[in-house]
Amino acid sequence: MDSVVSELEGTLLKGRDPFSYFMLVAFEASGFIRFALLLILWPVIWLLDMLGMGEYGLKLMVFVAIAGVSESEIESVARAVLPKFYLDDIDMEAWKVFSSYDKRVVVTKMPRIMAERFVKEHLRADEVIGSELVISRFGFATGFVKGNIIDSYISSRVAKLFIDEKPRLGQGTVTSSFLSLCKEQIHPPCMTNQKQHGHQLVRPLPVIFHDGRLVKRPTPSMALLIILWMPIGIVLAAVRILVGLMLPMWAKPYLSKLLGGKVIVKGKPPPPASGGNSGVLFVCTHRTLMDPVVLSTVLRRKIPAVTYSISRLSEILSPIPTVRLTRIRDVDADQIKRELARGDLVVCPEGTTCREPFLLRFSALFAELTDQIVPVAMNYRVGFFHATTARGCKALDPIFFFMNPRPVYEVTFLSQLPVEATCSSGKSPHDVANYVQRILAATLGFECTNFTRKDKYRVLAGNDGTVSHTSFANQLKKVVSTFKPFFH
Numbered sequence: 001m002d003s004v005v006s007e008l009e010g011t012l013l014k015g016r017d018p019f020s021y022f023m024l025v026a027f028e029a030s031g032f033i034r035f036a037l038l039l040i041l042w043p044v045i046w047l048l049d050m051l052g053m054g055e056y057g058l059k060l061m062v063f064v065a066i067a068g069v070s071e072s073e074i075e076s077v078a079r080a081v082l083p084k085f086y087l088d089d090i091d092m093e094a095w096k097v098f099s100s101y102d103k104r105v106v107v108t109k110m111p112r113i114m115a116e117r118f119v120k121e122h123l124r125a126d127e128v129i130g131s132e133l134v135i136s137r138f139g140f141a142t143g144f145v146k147g148n149i150i151d152s153y154i155s156s157r158v159a160k161l162f163i164d165e166k167p168r169l170g171q172g173t174v175t176s177s178f179l180s181l182c183k184e185q186i187h188p189p190c191m192t193n194q195k196q197h198g199h200q201l202v203r204p205l206p207v208i209f210h211d212g213r214l215v216k217r218p219t220p221s222m223a224l225l226i227i228l229w230m231p232i233g234i235v236l237a238a239v240r241i242l243v244g245l246m247l248p249m250w251a252k253p254y255l256s257k258l259l260g261g262k263v264i265v266k267g268k269p270p271p272p273a274s275g276g277n278s279g280v281l282f283v284c285t286h287r288t289l290m291d292p293v294v295l296s297t298v299l300r301r302k303i304p305a306v307t308y309s310i311s312r313l314s315e316i317l318s319p320i321p322t323v324r325l326t327r328i329r330d331v332d333a334d335q336i337k338r339e340l341a342r343g344d345l346v347v348c349p350e351g352t353t354c355r356e357p358f359l360l361r362f363s364a365l366f367a368e369l370t371d372q373i374v375p376v377a378m379n380y381r382v383g384f385f386h387a388t389t390a391r392g393c394k395a396l397d398p399i400f401f402f403m404n405p406r407p408v409y410e411v412t413f414l415s416q417l418p419v420e421a422t423c424s425s426g427k428s429p430h431d432v433a434n435y436v437q438r439i440l441a442a443t444l445g446f447e448c449t450n451f452t453r454k455d456k457y458r459v460l461a462g463n464d465g466t467v468s469h470t471s472f473a474n475q476l477k478k479v480v481s482t483f484k485p486f487f488h
Contacts, residue, residue: 003103007172013089022065023218028077029069038064039223067143080460081212083118094190122205129157211390211460233403240402252297260406267413279344284376286348288387291378294409296320305346313395351453353388357446367432371422377412377443390460
């Protein structure tokens with residue numbers, strides 16, 4: 001069996017500096033203060049690396065980013081946040097060589113816990129060898145790693161794994177000591193004419209579910225920009241939200257432009273429901289909780305939105321009516337029918353947001369209740385902060401959205417479904433739902449999946465996604481505690 005041992009940093013990943021990944025762990029597992037502290041220490045880390053003492057810099061990063069954080073929280077960040085950033089930095093030429101071997105092993109100087117989930121699930125490695133964190137008996141990281149010299153520790157682990165036969169190929173930078181254990185060695189950049197062994201995998205598995213607040217990988221320059229922007233962003237978000245709540249719906253498009261937002265509208269929306277007629281059901285893709293609000297802004301009238309599980313604070317801040325569903329099918333069906341009898345309604349049948357270019361499975365309930373269905377393709381772009389979370393405080397979602405310098409929304413109205421494409425023509429609700437999913441995915445250039453809301457929360461948060469509806473006061477305390485460092 002041909003085997004390959006490949007280094008993660010600088011080989012499978014284009015970048016050799018793991019600093020930004022420790023910054024992500026610091027921000028997502030601990031918050032802004034630890035994030036800022038690690039950035040302050042970056043010049044020291046850089047200087048140690050330049051002086052040939054990079055291992056001391058690595059240990060400093062581990063200590064500052066991880067000391068005192070629970071092992072379960074580190075695992076959660078590694079599962080939900082890091083894979084997206086790793087995948088964006090993959091060197092496809094190195095991956096082609098790596099994937100062509102039967103037995104694939106990845107080594108990393110980062111703590112194994114930070115990379116194992118991604119490397120095994122997305123790069124389909126058989127083994128991951130990295131530095132090991134020292135965990136206290138209470139389940140918290142001490143900030144130290146096992147072994148005095150990380151590089152020697154990793155090499156000894158590789159030697160034990162291949163005690164019977166040396167690995168066929170080693171991929172890594174010239175300073176990697178484990179390469180001496182391999183029969184052949186190659187250094188980046190890896191050549192496409194490297195002899196391929198066995199079956200070459202087409203591509204790494206994509207990241208469908210992704211969590212965390214930061215849009216871009218926090219390199220030192222990007223992290224500094226984020227820190228400098230945050231006080232401005234908090235003030236800007238407060239102004240946008242307060243003024244948005246006070247203005248009538250027809251004035252919001254003009255306000256959006258004045259305060260840096262942009263809404264791109266394509267297609268022709270239907271007119272409002274006339275007296276005596278049931279309303280139109282707008283079936284939207286779900287990117288953020290702002291989807292129904294933006295739709296109402298575009299239509300310049302308040303369209304009630306069906307919600308599954310948003311925070312009480314988000315309901316209070318919402319400028320449009322919200323209709324909370326129970327997830328009891330018959331009760332929800334009656335509720336939606338009553339709302340449609342009053343007028344137009346917005347529903348997001350995915351039941352939860354998805355950031356990546358995929359659509360989750362559509363619930364078929366909406367197709368059973370009306371034939372007046374208008375699909376609406378929603379998409380958005382932000383610069384600094386994501387407006388959704390599975391692991392964090394959902395009450396902060398609208399605040400983080402409005403903290404972005406120039407949030408952009410795209411709203412594309414498709415034609416109302418013809419009668420022959422609805423349940424009235426004898427089609428099953430599932431067929432109608434799947435058809436709507438397909439045409440919306442085609443409009444956005446996305447891929448359809450059969451994943452559900454529960455799948456997303458099991459992957460990202462380890463639960464079924466049920467929101468605990470704590471009091472408004474408690475949710476407000478969480479908001480204040482998050483941004484408290486900026487007001488000292």
